[in-house]
Amino acid sequence: MYLCRMLPTSRKELDRLGYGNVDIILFTGDAYVDHPSFGAAVIGRVLQAQGYRVAVVPQPNWRDDLRDFKKLGVPRLFFGVTSGNMDSMVNHYTAARRLRSNDAYTPGGKAGMRPDYAVTVYTRILKQLYPNVPVVLGGIEASLRRLTHYDYLTDTLKPSVLIDSGADYLVYGMGERPIVDLAKKLREHAAVDEIRKIPQIAYLAAWPEEISCVPEKILYLPSHTECLNSKKQFAEHFRVFEQQANTSDPPVLAEPVDSKEGRTVVVNPPYPLMTTAQLDQVYDLPYTYKAHPRYKGKSIPALEMIRFSVCLHRGCFGGCSFCTIAAHQGKRISSRSLESVTTEIARLATLAEFRGHLSDLGGPTANMYRM
Structure with missing residues (x-):
């Protein structure tokens, strides 16, 4: 019964719980540790508390026949994807751009258990296998790459991870409230226009008319192309983003890929600050503070540090x-x-x-x- 105390990670565990298909499958670049310091565990527990059937696929193998991406079937609502508690490139490389020899979020500290740009790699695979199932990004890598950003390893400006990955939605910041609202809208088969009004999510609009907001609330940032062509434009882009991120009434941020008439990355304003009661609900969930039994007692350095x-x-x-x-x-x-x-x-x-x-x-x- 110990397996049933944690979110399932295999078909055997799903059968033990009496599940057929689940509502949501979370893919993470970290080992599965049921502790409130691990993002996938928190989001999984929050969704579980709302009555959803949730499964986790930790550190799927992207180099074989992709069986890890197929073993739990197709979720009723969506796939959730995160690189884990760290950006995968920070996890993999030092400030000198040298490959790290260990990974604190993997059993035994073993390196190489997630790909570079993990969010993008996982999402592309899922979209290749299940093109009609929504994919929702979350976690630190997706959150900090939601708009045009400087990528240290390649020394280039990269576009929003929504463009590179092909994901449907991106939840930025601490995602408990937006992910619950998103799951609710998808369960109710809400229109795309309604889903795109959820606070604290980002999406890619094919043209300006697809932006689910009144024009007066939209603040346009310099386009990705303008940022590529001008350091001053990128500096202005970041200045506006930084100033608007913590205002009391932030606008909807819109970043055109090339021009205002074309594809645009849209970032909705965040939810209001979490109340004490809301934060308590997250941390009062029944975490076991243990690594999943699938690891058979192997030490996970990050867990030993923060247990x-x-x-x-x-x-x-x-x-x-x-x-x-x-x-x-x-x-x-x-x-x-x-x-x-x-x-x-x-x-x-x-x-x-x-x-x-x-x-x-x-x-x-x-x-x-x-x-």
Whole structure:
């Protein structure tokens, strides 16, 4: 029954749970660890709590006959794709552009278990196999590559990951609320125009008339082509993006690929800041704080590092130029209640591995609890 306490990862586990097909299948570049520090686990648990049947495919093999992409069948609603807790290129390469020899998010720290640009590779495979099933991107790699961006490894400007991957939707930032709303709309067979109004998602419009917003709310950024041709245009692009990301009433951002008459990447404004009660609901879900039994006790370095780490809040008001947390979680702080934190600590204390101390209490960067 231990397998049934976690989200299923194989046909055997689906059968044990009495599932046929599931509603949602999540593909992740990380090992599957049922801990609130791992994005796929959080999104999976949040969707499960809403009554959806969710499965996870961790670190699928993209170099063989693609059996990992086929083994769980076709989901009723959509595929979710994330590279994992890190951008796959940061995970793979050092600042000197040298290949790393290990991967903290893989059993045994083994390197090479995910591809470069994992979100794009996974999505292209899924679109090749199941062209009519929606693919939703999420996680840090998709979130920070949602618009034209500088790619350090290739020393070039790349377009939105929506263009390179062919995905249908992209959820940016901390995605619990948009992914629940997206699943609800897809279950109700809502019109595409209605789905595209969900806050905190991005999509690719074929022409301006497809943008699901009144023109007065749209703020156009320099196009991808303009950014390629002018460093000043790219600087202006980033300035507008940075300033609008944390305003009280942000507009819909529209980035044309070539011109305003053609394809356009559209980024809807984010949801309001999560309330304490909403954040508590996420962290009060029944995580096991363990790696999936499929790994047969192999050590996952990232889990060993954060197993007894407790997240008190989200967001960072630092705004450091070298850090992307503000672009992902925002600059305003959303804190958990003291009751939720102490409940989680009590759960951690029941684990067999607990030795009487917590590794840290804090947030994504520093401790800004209730600031």
